[in-house]
Amino acid sequence: MQRIGVFVCWCGSNIAATVDVEKVAQTLAQEPGVVYSTHYQYMCSQAGQEMIQNAIREHRLTGVVICSCSPRMHEATFRKTVEKAGLNPYLLEIANIREHCSWIHKDKLTATEKAVILGRAAIAKVQLNAPLTAGQSPVTKRALVIGGGIAGIQTALDIAEAGFPVDIVEKKPTIGGKMAQIDKTFPTLDCAACILTPKMVDASQNENIDIISYAQVEKVQGFVGSFSVTIRKKARYVDETKCTGCGLCTEKCPQKKVPNEFNLGLDNRRAIYIPFAQAVPKVAAIDPNYCTMLKSGKCGVCAKVCTAGAIDYKQQDQLITREYGAIVVATGFEPIRLDKFDEFAYSQSPDVVTSLEFERLMNAAGPTGGTLLRPSDGSHPHTLVFVQCVGSRCDGGEKGKSYCSKICCMYTAKHAMLIREKYPDTEVYVFYIDVRTPGKNFDEFYRRAVEEYGVHYIKGMVGKVTPQDGKLKVQASDLLGGRQLRIDADMVILAAAIEPDKTARPLATMLTASMDTNDFFTEAHPKLRPVESPTAGIFLSGACQGPKDIPETVAQASAAAAKVIGLLVKDSLTCSPCTAKPDELMCNGCSSCEKVCPYGAITYIDKPFRGPNRTTLIRRVAQVNPAVCQGCGACTVACPSGAMDLQGFSNQQIMAEVDAICR
């Protein structure tokens, strides 16, 4: 006979305000098998947990039902609680009467009625729960970091410092990411390259870090502790082990008209190139779309000038497969395309630039050597107009993004300040919806731009930019002044919204990591587990999780590294015992289950069974490897004889719930 205990939580007023907890406890006490039923303010508090433990001991409970918040919240907590009282942790069920009841209903009668039914379903299920023991699975002590920007570099460095090997996979020929393109950083105005490039060098010199550049993740298999990842290392047509990075080939290459992506197409590079002077690894790469040798077999200048003999036109893509215990996603962001924002004349005038392009125009290593010149005629601009929120905070989210890109207010203040400092003869206007400066020393920085540097901040949006007679006619509204403005500008700088990198979506599918509607990776809990994906073993670092500035990115990168280290120091992991289990007497070895298993957890063995008249029958039966099975249950439905069942979510248990709900 089962002896079930029911514990109804008030959750302060979260549940108790809409659900009559006392009535729920009383009604559920009448259910068959229930020997104890009570309610308390906070079941998850120490006093609440002790209450549960005492009841288990006193009433010799064989099953526990807790009516509280979502099992996604506290199932693990309560499992530990009952385990400490000597009950198997899997003899516990949680009825979700907060998220699925008290928070969505206003009528107390209806909510109480529903809470009772949810409680009944949990009682019906727990009667059929079996004690389960968690198995162990090994941990491969190596981590993979996807993305080699500041987030990926910082995560890799921290993991490597703790003594674990790390691989960084970077899709571009060099690590560094967006931060390498930035000139100065807010709010301190120190130079981005000066703080980033030493980290890039550290990463390349750390013996625990292996940088796999110009490569992309192609396939991910396995689960937390033992992932198997296939990486495609694209052919760069240059032998990485031989190239010294002297750059002679990049000077002699006759193909000069290749848009330079590092400078966002503001100048040209050669077909063979090193992205920038401080690139890591400092190895040239040949762009197969522009190289005449690769396209038509005629040229070969780079091979002739290369004294190291590093050029290899026959190089092929390489597939690398490695085992990892944890994977960190650090794929970062990119500015949105501005096709839909033609009112700002971005496609019509080269003098309308994005902020990242402007960053290159101000950079000493950029196409103009750090002198601010108009891209159209190379003249010195006198009037500059900044437009904020281009594609950010758009209503409906059809044209742009509904969210705030977070970094634009600050970098625009930085740009405006840098211009005014370098060229006091300029007039700088910033059109904004709101100026958002929540960060350490951020507001002080913005105020300096206004008060010390005399930047004109105007609340209002720019309606239209028209290129006319070498000028940009800017029409805008001044909301506070209540008037329309017309400004003849020399340059217009658009603070384009940022969005997740295009590679993030297919990667999320490979990793089975969830994303939000904007393609940012979702964290396991928005407040309490911000650097973990809901998928075990996948961690999030940097702007792939949401718009972030550099300090936040670095903080999150180190946090993700700490989580990875915490995982890798373990020799084995406890795996969920909720795995599939076949009834060998019913199994006829048809292989239906094996075909649908996404993990290859099912194998078959020939097993002797006792037949009639003391004979022995050898039958083929399914075997599930509990360390590999993840408990999805696909096989249980595919099984034609009903031999396969899922522990913790068995057919009988789910049907008992159905019965209780439909009663």
Added chain:
Amino acid sequence: MPVNETFKPTIVAFCCNWCSYAGADLSGTNRLQYPANVKIIRIPCSCRLNPMFILRAFQRGADGVILCGCHPGDCHYTTGNYYARRRMTLLFSLLDYMGIERGRTRVEWVSAAEGAKFAATMNDFTETIIKLGPNRRLEDLRCKTE
């Protein structure tokens, strides 16, 4: 609307643990209302839904059954929702043949971030069931306790 005001349908919603159950949690966290007729059963993946469970629900007097899973391509177990989609397509056409109207069964993809979609789906589904009226086709009156 010419529907029975007193009819309170019983609706069973099977939600996968990783996307839709979390989506339902989010709609709770955001205090988005949907009818109390909807009772959620947590399953690890949409592919855990045995057709038997749906038949059982209708047999025991459910008026509608909805399955919610991760969006195609986003399944936590890579391919589970594809199996679920195929199985349900088959089952629903069979149920239709048996007289369980198409409107009483539904498959919906709800991600962990789509709390609003979850609530909207449940509101819409409940409305559809109320319009269809009580299900008497498969109900086995021997199962009734009262």
